[in-house]
Amino acid sequence: MTHRVAIVGAGPSGFYAADGLLRANPDLHIDVIDRLPTPFGLVRAGVAPDHQGTKAVVRQFDRLLAQPDLRFAGNIEVGRDLSWEELGEAYDAVIVAIGMVIDKKLGVPGEDLPHVWGSWRFVGWLNGHPDFRTGPDLSKVERVAIIGNGNVALDVARVLAKSADEMAKSDIVPEAGSAIASAPIKDIHVIGRRGPENASFTNNELGEMGRLMRAVAVTDANGLDTIPPASDSTPEKLRKTKNLQILKGFAGNKPGSKSLTVRFLFNSAPVAFAPGVVDLTSGKLEADLVITCIGYAGEAFPRREDFFAVGWAKRGPTGTIPTNRAEGHAVAKQVIDWLAERDPKSGPDILPAAVDAAGWHRIDKHEVAAGSASGRPRVKLTDWQALLDVAQGG
Ligand SMILES: Cc1cc2nc3c(=O)[nH]c(=O)nc-3n(C[C@H](O)[C@H](O)[C@H](O)COP(=O)(O)OP(=O)(O)OC[C@H]3O[C@@H](n4cnc5c(N)ncnc54)[C@H](O)[C@@H]3O)c2cc1C
Numbered sequence: 001m002t003h004r005v006a007i008v009g010a011g012p013s014g015f016y017a018a019d020g021l022l023r024a025n026p027d028l029h030i031d032v033i034d035r036l037p038t039p040f041g042l043v044r045a046g047v048a049p050d051h052q053g054t055k056a057v058v059r060q061f062d063r064l065l066a067q068p069d070l071r072f073a074g075n076i077e078v079g080r081d082l083s084w085e086e087l088g089e090a091y092d093a094v095i096v097a098i099g100m101v102i103d104k105k106l107g108v109p110g111e112d113l114p115h116v117w118g119s120w121r122f123v124g125w126l127n128g129h130p131d132f133r134t135g136p137d138l139s140k141v142e143r144v145a146i147i148g149n150g151n152v153a154l155d156v157a158r159v160l161a162k163s164a165d166e167m168a169k170s171d172i173v174p175e176a177g178s179a180i181a182s183a184p185i186k187d188i189h190v191i192g193r194r195g196p197e198n199a200s201f202t203n204n205e206l207g208e209m210g211r212l213m214r215a216v217a218v219t220d221a222n223g224l225d226t227i228p229p230a231s232d233s234t235p236e237k238l239r240k241t242k243n244l245q246i247l248k249g250f251a252g253n254k255p256g257s258k259s260l261t262v263r264f265l266f267n268s269a270p271v272a273f274a275p276g277v278v279d280l281t282s283g284k285l286e287a288d289l290v291i292t293c294i295g296y297a298g299e300a301f302p303r304r305e306d307f308f309a310v311g312w313a314k315r316g317p318t319g320t321i322p323t324n325r326a327e328g329h330a331v332a333k334q335v336i337d338w339l340a341e342r343d344p345k346s347g348p349d350i351l352p353a354a355v356d357a358a359g360w361h362r363i364d365k366h367e368v369a370a371g372s373a374s375g376r377p378r379v380k381l382t383d384w385q386a387l388l389d390v391a392q393g394g
Contacts, residue, residue, distance in 0.1 A: 001344040002029050002069075005335060006087050008078045008301075009097030010034035011041020013311020013324040015061040017095050018070055020332025025339075030070045031091075035077035036130070037355040037387040038363060039065070041099055043321065045129040046120075048155040049172035050162065052377055057321055065357040074355035075388065081352055084302045090350045092342060093306050093335045097328075100298030100312040106147070110273030111292075119152050119293040126159060128173040128380030130387060135176055138183035141288040145278045147270055148293030149192035149199040156291050157188050158208060161215035161260050171377045188215075188262045189285060191278075193269035195223050196247050203242045209262060210249060219264035221251035308335055359391030366390045 005021060007014045010032045018030050038044060040058045047054050065072055078084055078098075087094050103118025105111055117136055124132035144160060146153050159172070164181040172180075192199055196219070199206075209217040224244050233241070247264060255261045268282040270290075278285045296317040301307070310331040311324045355363075363381060370379035381387045 001346060002027055003092040003339045003342075003344045004029045004031070004090070005093045005095060005339075006030075006091040007032045007095040007097055008034075008087070009041060009099060009311070009313065010036075010039035010061075010072065010074070011097060011099050011311060011324075012043060012057070012061070012321045013099075013313070013328050014041070014095065014097035015039075015064055016325045016328025017097060017310050017332050017335075018064055018328075019060075020329035021335060022064070022067060022070065023329075024332060024336045026069065028069060028339075031073050031351060032070060033073045033076050033078060033351070033354075035075070035080075037074040037359065037384075037391050039072060039074065039360055042101070045124055045127045046101075047127075047321075048123075048159055049126055050159060050167055050170040051155075052170065054321070055171075065360070072355070072357040072360060073351050074360060074391075076352060076354050079299070079301075082350060084307075086350055088302070088304060088306060090345070090347055091306075092339055092345055093308060095331065095335065096301050096307055096309045096313050097311050098299060098301065098313045100296045100317045102297040102299070103292065104295045104297055106270060106292060106294060108270055108272050113273055113275060115275065115288060116273050116290040116292065119148070119156060119291055120296060122156060122291050123152070126172050126176045128171075128382040130382055130384045133382050135179060136289055138179045138185070138289070140184070142184050142186045143285075143287050143289075144185060144188045145270075145285060145287035145290045146188060146190045146293060147290065148295075149190070149194070149201065149266075150293060150295075151200070151202055151205050153190050153293040154201055154205045154209060156293060157190050157262055158205075158212070160185060160188055161209075161212050161262055163212075163214045166213055169376065171371065171380060173380055173382055185260055188260065189287070190262065190264050191268050191270070191280065191285075192264075192266045193281075194267065196244060196264070196266045197223070197240055199243060199266075201243055203239055203246065206243055206246045210246065210253075212258075212262075214258055215260040215262050216253050216255065216258040217250040217262045217264065218253045218255045219247050219250045219266075221248070223266060224248050224251060306338070308338075355388070355391040362393060363387060363390050
Protein backbone atom coordinates (compact mmCIF):
# COMPACT_ATOMS: atom_id res chain seq x y z
CA MET A 1 0.00 0.00 0.00
CA THR A 2 1.11 3.52 -0.78
CA HIS A 3 0.64 6.58 1.39
CA ARG A 4 -1.59 9.23 -0.11
CA VAL A 5 -0.93 12.92 0.41
CA ALA A 6 -3.30 15.73 -0.59
CA ILE A 7 -1.75 19.10 -1.36
CA VAL A 8 -4.40 21.81 -1.35
CA GLY A 9 -3.23 24.70 -3.54
CA ALA A 10 -1.29 24.41 -6.80
CA GLY A 11 0.84 27.52 -6.25
CA PRO A 12 4.62 27.57 -5.80
CA SER A 13 4.57 26.30 -2.23
CA GLY A 14 2.32 23.37 -3.14
CA PHE A 15 4.58 22.39 -6.04
CA TYR A 16 7.78 22.80 -4.04
CA ALA A 17 6.29 20.60 -1.30
CA ALA A 18 5.36 18.01 -3.96
CA ASP A 19 8.89 18.19 -5.32
CA GLY A 20 10.32 17.60 -1.83
CA LEU A 21 8.01 14.62 -1.28
CA LEU A 22 8.84 12.99 -4.61
CA ARG A 23 12.59 13.48 -4.12
CA ALA A 24 12.42 11.84 -0.70
CA ASN A 25 9.88 9.13 -1.45
CA PRO A 26 8.89 8.66 -5.06
CA ASP A 27 6.44 5.89 -4.09
CA LEU A 28 3.93 8.28 -2.59
CA HIS A 29 0.71 9.14 -4.34
CA ILE A 30 0.14 12.90 -4.38
CA ASP A 31 -3.03 14.77 -5.35
CA VAL A 32 -2.52 18.49 -5.97
CA ILE A 33 -5.94 20.09 -5.63
CA ASP A 34 -6.80 23.64 -6.71
CA ARG A 35 -10.04 25.60 -6.83
CA LEU A 36 -9.07 26.97 -10.24
CA PRO A 37 -9.03 24.85 -13.40
CA THR A 38 -5.46 26.14 -13.90
CA PRO A 39 -2.39 25.52 -11.73
CA PHE A 40 0.44 27.84 -10.52
CA GLY A 41 -1.39 30.13 -8.05
CA LEU A 42 -0.03 33.66 -7.91
CA VAL A 43 2.60 32.98 -10.55
CA ARG A 44 -0.25 32.98 -13.04
CA ALA A 45 -2.61 35.37 -11.24
CA GLY A 46 -0.39 37.71 -9.20
CA VAL A 47 3.06 38.18 -10.75
CA ALA A 48 2.87 41.16 -13.10
CA PRO A 49 2.00 40.25 -16.71
CA ASP A 50 5.07 42.07 -18.07
CA HIS A 51 7.45 40.03 -15.88
CA GLN A 52 7.47 36.93 -18.05
CA GLY A 53 10.95 35.95 -16.82
CA THR A 54 9.53 35.50 -13.31
CA LYS A 55 6.53 33.57 -14.61
CA ALA A 56 8.89 31.14 -16.40
CA VAL A 57 9.32 29.29 -13.07
CA VAL A 58 6.12 27.41 -13.97
CA ARG A 59 8.13 25.22 -16.37
CA GLN A 60 9.62 23.49 -13.32
CA PHE A 61 6.14 22.92 -11.91
CA ASP A 62 4.79 21.69 -15.23
CA ARG A 63 7.49 19.01 -15.26
CA LEU A 64 6.17 17.75 -11.92
CA LEU A 65 2.70 17.39 -13.43
CA ALA A 66 4.16 14.75 -15.75
CA GLN A 67 5.21 12.55 -12.81
CA PRO A 68 3.08 9.39 -12.75
CA ASP A 69 2.44 9.55 -8.99
CA LEU A 70 1.27 13.14 -9.01
CA ARG A 71 -2.29 13.96 -10.03
CA PHE A 72 -3.53 17.51 -10.67
CA ALA A 73 -7.14 18.02 -9.61
CA GLY A 74 -8.29 21.48 -10.67
CA ASN A 75 -11.70 23.08 -10.22
CA ILE A 76 -12.13 21.55 -6.76
CA GLU A 77 -12.47 24.01 -3.90
CA VAL A 78 -11.83 22.52 -0.50
CA GLY A 79 -14.46 23.86 1.86
CA ARG A 80 -17.04 23.96 -0.96
CA ASP A 81 -16.76 20.82 -3.10
CA LEU A 82 -15.47 18.66 -0.29
CA SER A 83 -14.69 19.42 3.32
CA TRP A 84 -11.34 19.63 5.06
CA GLU A 85 -12.56 16.87 7.38
CA GLU A 86 -13.29 14.55 4.43
CA LEU A 87 -9.76 15.17 3.15
CA GLY A 88 -8.30 14.48 6.57
CA GLU A 89 -10.17 11.17 6.76
CA ALA A 90 -9.17 9.98 3.29
CA TYR A 91 -5.50 11.01 3.09
CA ASP A 92 -2.53 10.06 5.22
CA ALA A 93 -1.44 13.72 5.34
CA VAL A 94 -2.78 17.01 4.01
CA ILE A 95 -0.49 19.87 2.99
CA VAL A 96 -2.27 23.22 3.13
CA ALA A 97 -0.84 25.52 0.44
CA ILE A 98 -3.82 27.82 -0.13
CA GLY A 99 -1.94 31.13 0.00
CA MET A 100 -3.42 34.39 1.29
CA VAL A 101 -5.26 36.66 -1.05
CA ILE A 102 -7.89 38.59 0.86
CA ASP A 103 -7.08 42.30 0.44
CA LYS A 104 -6.27 43.83 3.81
CA LYS A 105 -8.23 46.92 4.78
CA LEU A 106 -6.79 50.20 5.99
CA GLY A 107 -9.79 50.77 8.26
CA VAL A 108 -10.37 54.36 7.18
CA PRO A 109 -13.63 56.04 6.05
CA GLY A 110 -14.51 55.79 2.36
CA GLU A 111 -12.51 52.62 1.77
CA ASP A 112 -15.53 50.88 0.24
CA LEU A 113 -16.16 53.57 -2.37
CA PRO A 114 -16.18 52.17 -5.92
CA HIS A 115 -12.99 53.97 -6.98
CA VAL A 116 -10.96 52.36 -4.16
CA TRP A 117 -9.61 48.98 -5.26
CA GLY A 118 -7.60 46.38 -3.37
CA SER A 119 -4.51 45.23 -5.24
CA TRP A 120 -5.58 41.58 -5.43
CA ARG A 121 -8.80 42.43 -7.26
CA PHE A 122 -6.91 44.77 -9.59
CA VAL A 123 -3.96 42.45 -10.29
CA GLY A 124 -6.36 39.50 -10.67
CA TRP A 125 -8.13 41.47 -13.40
CA LEU A 126 -4.87 42.29 -15.25
CA ASN A 127 -3.87 38.65 -15.04
CA GLY A 128 -7.17 37.14 -16.16
CA HIS A 129 -8.22 35.49 -12.88
CA PRO A 130 -11.75 34.18 -13.60
CA ASP A 131 -13.11 35.67 -10.34
CA PHE A 132 -12.19 39.20 -11.48
CA ARG A 133 -13.40 39.72 -15.01
CA THR A 134 -14.31 43.39 -14.56
CA GLY A 135 -11.77 46.10 -13.89
CA PRO A 136 -12.21 49.72 -12.85
CA ASP A 137 -13.56 52.16 -15.43
CA LEU A 138 -10.34 53.90 -16.52
CA SER A 139 -11.89 56.02 -19.26
CA LYS A 140 -11.79 59.23 -17.18
CA VAL A 141 -8.94 58.38 -14.80
CA GLU A 142 -6.21 61.04 -14.89
CA ARG A 143 -4.84 60.70 -11.35
CA VAL A 144 -4.11 57.43 -9.56
CA ALA A 145 -3.09 57.01 -5.91
CA ILE A 146 -1.34 53.75 -5.03
CA ILE A 147 -1.13 53.13 -1.31
CA GLY A 148 1.81 51.00 -0.20
CA ASN A 149 5.56 50.74 -0.52
CA GLY A 150 6.18 47.15 -1.55
CA ASN A 151 6.79 45.52 -4.91
CA VAL A 152 3.07 45.01 -5.53
CA ALA A 153 2.65 48.82 -5.44
CA LEU A 154 5.47 49.10 -8.00
CA ASP A 155 3.92 46.38 -10.19
CA VAL A 156 0.62 48.25 -10.24
CA ALA A 157 2.27 51.62 -10.93
CA ARG A 158 4.48 50.18 -13.67
CA VAL A 159 1.70 48.37 -15.51
CA LEU A 160 -0.43 51.53 -15.45
CA ALA A 161 2.52 53.67 -16.56
CA LYS A 162 3.85 51.49 -19.36
CA SER A 163 2.95 52.21 -22.96
CA ALA A 164 1.10 49.67 -25.11
CA ASP A 165 4.41 48.93 -26.88
CA GLU A 166 6.11 48.14 -23.58
CA MET A 167 3.26 45.73 -22.72
CA ALA A 168 3.18 44.12 -26.15
CA LYS A 169 5.09 41.01 -25.09
CA SER A 170 3.16 40.59 -21.85
CA ASP A 171 0.17 38.34 -21.16
CA ILE A 172 -2.01 41.11 -19.74
CA VAL A 173 -5.63 40.34 -20.64
CA PRO A 174 -6.42 42.32 -23.81
CA GLU A 175 -9.39 44.21 -22.26
CA ALA A 176 -7.19 45.45 -19.41
CA GLY A 177 -4.33 46.30 -21.78
CA SER A 178 -6.50 48.41 -24.04
CA ALA A 179 -8.32 50.08 -21.11
CA ILE A 180 -4.94 51.17 -19.69
CA ALA A 181 -3.53 52.23 -23.07
CA SER A 182 -6.51 54.47 -23.78
CA ALA A 183 -6.91 55.88 -20.24
CA PRO A 184 -6.01 59.58 -19.86
CA ILE A 185 -3.67 58.85 -16.89
CA LYS A 186 -1.24 61.72 -16.22
CA ASP A 187 -0.21 61.30 -12.60
CA ILE A 188 0.43 58.27 -10.42
CA HIS A 189 1.33 58.75 -6.76
CA VAL A 190 2.99 55.86 -4.93
CA ILE A 191 2.38 56.64 -1.26
CA GLY A 192 4.28 55.26 1.74
CA ARG A 193 3.37 55.90 5.35
CA ARG A 194 7.00 55.82 6.45
CA GLY A 195 10.22 57.31 5.10
CA PRO A 196 12.01 56.16 1.93
CA GLU A 197 14.55 54.18 3.96
CA ASN A 198 11.69 51.93 5.12
CA ALA A 199 10.27 51.13 1.70
CA SER A 200 10.26 47.40 0.94
CA PHE A 201 10.88 47.81 -2.79
CA THR A 202 13.58 45.62 -4.26
CA ASN A 203 16.29 47.47 -6.18
CA ASN A 204 15.52 46.00 -9.61
CA GLU A 205 11.82 46.78 -9.43
CA LEU A 206 12.45 50.33 -8.22
CA GLY A 207 15.15 50.89 -10.84
CA GLU A 208 12.74 49.79 -13.57
CA MET A 209 10.51 52.76 -12.70
CA GLY A 210 13.28 55.03 -13.97
CA ARG A 211 13.37 53.39 -17.41
CA LEU A 212 9.78 53.74 -18.61
CA MET A 213 9.08 55.11 -22.08
CA ARG A 214 6.13 57.36 -21.43
CA ALA A 215 6.56 57.97 -17.67
CA VAL A 216 9.05 59.91 -15.59
CA ALA A 217 9.63 58.93 -11.94
CA VAL A 218 10.09 61.79 -9.47
CA THR A 219 10.36 62.31 -5.73
CA ASP A 220 11.27 64.90 -3.15
CA ALA A 221 15.00 64.98 -2.32
CA ASN A 222 14.26 65.29 1.44
CA GLY A 223 15.04 62.26 3.57
CA LEU A 224 17.16 60.48 1.01
CA ASP A 225 20.39 60.68 3.06
CA THR A 226 19.13 58.71 6.04
CA ILE A 227 21.37 55.64 5.68
CA PRO A 228 25.08 56.42 5.56
CA PRO A 229 27.10 53.78 3.68
CA ALA A 230 28.33 51.28 6.28
CA SER A 231 31.31 48.95 6.11
CA ASP A 232 29.33 46.16 7.83
CA SER A 233 26.62 46.28 5.21
CA THR A 234 24.08 43.48 5.41
CA PRO A 235 22.09 42.59 2.26
CA GLU A 236 19.13 44.44 3.78
CA LYS A 237 21.21 47.60 4.37
CA LEU A 238 22.62 47.36 0.87
CA ARG A 239 19.11 47.08 -0.55
CA LYS A 240 18.00 50.19 1.34
CA THR A 241 21.11 52.18 0.41
CA LYS A 242 20.68 51.28 -3.25
CA ASN A 243 16.99 52.22 -3.11
CA LEU A 244 17.93 55.64 -1.73
CA GLN A 245 20.44 56.10 -4.55
CA ILE A 246 17.79 55.23 -7.12
CA LEU A 247 15.33 57.64 -5.48
CA LYS A 248 17.99 60.37 -5.50
CA GLY A 249 18.16 59.87 -9.25
CA PHE A 250 14.38 60.31 -9.41
CA ALA A 251 14.65 63.50 -7.32
CA GLY A 252 16.67 65.03 -10.15
CA ASN A 253 13.96 64.31 -12.75
CA LYS A 254 11.52 66.93 -13.93
CA PRO A 255 7.81 66.25 -13.29
CA GLY A 256 5.84 66.48 -16.53
CA SER A 257 8.88 65.88 -18.75
CA LYS A 258 7.01 62.85 -20.17
CA SER A 259 3.29 62.41 -20.70
CA LEU A 260 2.91 60.59 -17.38
CA THR A 261 4.56 61.32 -14.02
CA VAL A 262 5.02 58.73 -11.26
CA ARG A 263 5.53 60.54 -7.94
CA PHE A 264 6.93 58.75 -4.90
CA LEU A 265 5.46 60.34 -1.78
CA PHE A 266 6.74 59.28 1.65
CA ASN A 267 5.72 59.87 5.29
CA SER A 268 2.13 60.11 4.23
CA ALA A 269 -0.80 57.88 5.16
CA PRO A 270 -4.45 57.94 4.07
CA VAL A 271 -6.96 58.96 6.73
CA ALA A 272 -10.08 59.00 4.53
CA PHE A 273 -11.24 58.59 0.92
CA ALA A 274 -13.93 60.60 -0.83
CA PRO A 275 -14.83 60.64 -4.54
CA GLY A 276 -11.87 62.20 -6.35
CA VAL A 277 -9.91 62.85 -3.16
CA VAL A 278 -7.59 61.06 -0.73
CA ASP A 279 -7.13 62.71 2.64
CA LEU A 280 -3.54 62.09 3.64
CA THR A 281 -1.77 62.88 6.88
CA SER A 282 0.32 65.24 4.73
CA GLY A 283 -2.67 66.96 3.07
CA LYS A 284 -5.29 66.40 0.37
CA LEU A 285 -4.53 64.62 -2.89
CA GLU A 286 -6.77 64.41 -5.94
CA ALA A 287 -7.23 60.84 -7.20
CA ASP A 288 -9.80 59.34 -9.57
CA LEU A 289 -8.67 55.81 -8.74
CA VAL A 290 -7.06 54.45 -5.58
CA ILE A 291 -5.36 51.06 -5.38
CA THR A 292 -4.38 49.80 -1.94
CA CYS A 293 -1.34 47.52 -1.90
CA ILE A 294 -1.04 46.95 1.81
CA GLY A 295 -0.93 43.17 2.13
CA TYR A 296 -3.26 40.24 2.39
CA ALA A 297 -5.09 38.04 4.88
CA GLY A 298 -5.99 34.39 4.40
CA GLU A 299 -8.90 31.95 4.73
CA ALA A 300 -9.06 29.85 7.88
CA PHE A 301 -8.33 26.11 7.73
CA PRO A 302 -8.41 23.46 10.46
CA ARG A 303 -5.25 23.02 12.53
CA ARG A 304 -4.74 19.28 13.01
CA GLU A 305 -1.76 17.05 13.62
CA ASP A 306 -1.98 15.56 10.12
CA PHE A 307 -2.34 18.97 8.38
CA PHE A 308 0.88 20.73 7.41
CA ALA A 309 0.74 24.35 6.25
CA VAL A 310 3.26 25.72 3.78
CA GLY A 311 3.98 28.92 1.85
CA TRP A 312 1.90 32.02 2.41
CA ALA A 313 -0.75 29.96 4.24
CA LYS A 314 1.93 29.15 6.81
CA ARG A 315 4.05 32.26 7.17
CA GLY A 316 1.78 35.04 5.91
CA PRO A 317 1.95 37.06 2.69
CA THR A 318 5.68 37.70 2.56
CA GLY A 319 8.53 36.30 0.58
CA THR A 320 9.20 35.69 -3.07
CA ILE A 321 8.66 32.54 -5.10
CA PRO A 322 12.13 31.10 -4.25
CA THR A 323 11.42 31.56 -0.51
CA ASN A 324 8.78 28.88 -0.86
CA ARG A 325 11.27 26.34 -2.19
CA ALA A 326 13.33 25.73 0.94
CA GLU A 327 10.22 25.89 3.07
CA GLY A 328 8.28 23.53 0.81
CA HIS A 329 11.12 21.02 0.98
CA ALA A 330 11.34 21.36 4.79
CA VAL A 331 7.60 20.74 5.17
CA ALA A 332 7.89 17.74 2.82
CA LYS A 333 10.53 16.32 5.17
CA GLN A 334 8.16 16.72 8.15
CA VAL A 335 5.44 14.92 6.21
CA ILE A 336 7.78 12.08 5.26
CA ASP A 337 8.77 11.68 8.93
CA TRP A 338 5.09 11.66 9.94
CA LEU A 339 4.20 9.03 7.34
CA ALA A 340 7.15 6.81 8.30
CA GLU A 341 5.42 6.10 11.60
CA ARG A 342 2.01 5.28 10.14
CA ASP A 343 0.47 2.59 7.97
CA PRO A 344 -1.22 3.85 4.84
CA LYS A 345 -4.99 4.37 5.10
CA SER A 346 -7.10 2.50 2.62
CA GLY A 347 -10.31 3.77 1.14
CA PRO A 348 -11.98 4.96 -2.04
CA ASP A 349 -10.89 7.94 -4.11
CA ILE A 350 -13.00 10.80 -2.72
CA LEU A 351 -12.17 13.48 -5.26
CA PRO A 352 -15.06 14.68 -7.40
CA ALA A 353 -14.57 15.03 -11.18
CA ALA A 354 -11.75 17.48 -11.73
CA VAL A 355 -9.69 19.21 -14.40
CA ASP A 356 -6.64 16.97 -14.71
CA ALA A 357 -3.17 17.73 -16.08
CA ALA A 358 -4.31 16.87 -19.61
CA GLY A 359 -7.19 19.32 -19.21
CA TRP A 360 -4.81 22.03 -18.04
CA HIS A 361 -2.52 21.33 -20.99
CA ARG A 362 -5.48 21.80 -23.36
CA ILE A 363 -6.11 25.20 -21.74
CA ASP A 364 -2.40 26.04 -21.98
CA LYS A 365 -2.23 25.09 -25.66
CA HIS A 366 -5.37 27.06 -26.45
CA GLU A 367 -4.06 30.19 -24.70
CA VAL A 368 -0.61 30.00 -26.26
CA ALA A 369 -2.15 29.56 -29.72
CA ALA A 370 -4.44 32.55 -29.11
CA GLY A 371 -1.40 34.68 -28.22
CA SER A 372 0.84 33.64 -31.07
CA ALA A 373 -1.05 35.65 -33.71
CA SER A 374 -0.21 38.87 -31.84
CA GLY A 375 3.29 37.86 -30.64
CA ARG A 376 2.14 37.47 -27.03
CA PRO A 377 3.12 34.58 -24.76
CA ARG A 378 -0.58 33.71 -24.37
CA VAL A 379 -4.06 35.21 -24.28
CA LYS A 380 -5.71 33.89 -21.15
CA LEU A 381 -9.17 32.44 -20.91
CA THR A 382 -10.92 34.40 -18.19
CA ASP A 383 -14.36 32.83 -18.16
CA TRP A 384 -14.93 29.84 -15.85
CA GLN A 385 -17.14 27.98 -18.31
CA ALA A 386 -14.78 28.61 -21.22
CA LEU A 387 -11.88 27.26 -19.13
CA LEU A 388 -13.88 24.12 -18.31
CA ASP A 389 -15.05 23.65 -21.89
CA VAL A 390 -11.51 23.88 -23.27
CA ALA A 391 -10.20 21.60 -20.50
CA GLN A 392 -12.76 19.01 -21.58
CA GLY A 393 -11.60 19.26 -25.18
CA GLY A 394 -14.49 21.46 -26.36
C1 LIG B 1 0.47 40.76 -6.80
C2 LIG B 1 1.63 39.87 -6.46
C3 LIG B 1 2.80 39.92 -7.23
C4 LIG B 1 3.88 39.09 -6.91
N1 LIG B 1 5.00 39.18 -7.67
C5 LIG B 1 6.05 38.40 -7.38
C6 LIG B 1 7.23 38.45 -8.19
O1 LIG B 1 7.30 39.21 -9.15
N2 LIG B 1 8.27 37.62 -7.86
C7 LIG B 1 8.19 36.76 -6.80
O2 LIG B 1 9.17 36.03 -6.56
N3 LIG B 1 7.10 36.69 -6.01
C8 LIG B 1 6.02 37.49 -6.29
N4 LIG B 1 4.92 37.42 -5.50
C9 LIG B 1 4.90 36.49 -4.35
C10 LIG B 1 4.59 35.04 -4.80
O3 LIG B 1 3.52 35.06 -5.71
C11 LIG B 1 4.30 34.18 -3.57
O4 LIG B 1 5.50 34.04 -2.83
C12 LIG B 1 3.80 32.78 -3.91
O5 LIG B 1 2.85 32.77 -4.94
C13 LIG B 1 3.18 32.13 -2.68
O6 LIG B 1 2.91 30.81 -3.02
P1 LIG B 1 1.77 29.94 -2.32
O7 LIG B 1 1.82 28.64 -3.02
O8 LIG B 1 1.94 29.97 -0.85
O9 LIG B 1 0.38 30.70 -2.62
P2 LIG B 1 -0.39 30.99 -3.97
O10 LIG B 1 0.53 31.27 -5.08
O11 LIG B 1 -1.40 32.03 -3.63
O12 LIG B 1 -1.17 29.63 -4.31
C14 LIG B 1 -2.29 29.22 -3.57
C15 LIG B 1 -3.18 28.33 -4.43
O13 LIG B 1 -4.19 27.77 -3.60
C16 LIG B 1 -5.43 27.75 -4.28
N5 LIG B 1 -6.50 27.71 -3.28
C17 LIG B 1 -6.82 28.66 -2.38
N6 LIG B 1 -7.85 28.24 -1.61
C18 LIG B 1 -8.17 26.99 -2.02
C19 LIG B 1 -9.14 26.04 -1.60
N7 LIG B 1 -9.99 26.27 -0.58
N8 LIG B 1 -9.23 24.85 -2.28
C20 LIG B 1 -8.40 24.58 -3.31
N9 LIG B 1 -7.45 25.47 -3.73
C21 LIG B 1 -7.32 26.65 -3.08
C22 LIG B 1 -5.39 29.04 -5.09
O14 LIG B 1 -6.30 28.99 -6.21
C23 LIG B 1 -3.92 29.09 -5.53
O15 LIG B 1 -3.73 28.45 -6.77
C24 LIG B 1 3.80 38.22 -5.80
C25 LIG B 1 2.63 38.19 -5.02
C26 LIG B 1 1.55 39.00 -5.35
C27 LIG B 1 0.31 38.94 -4.51
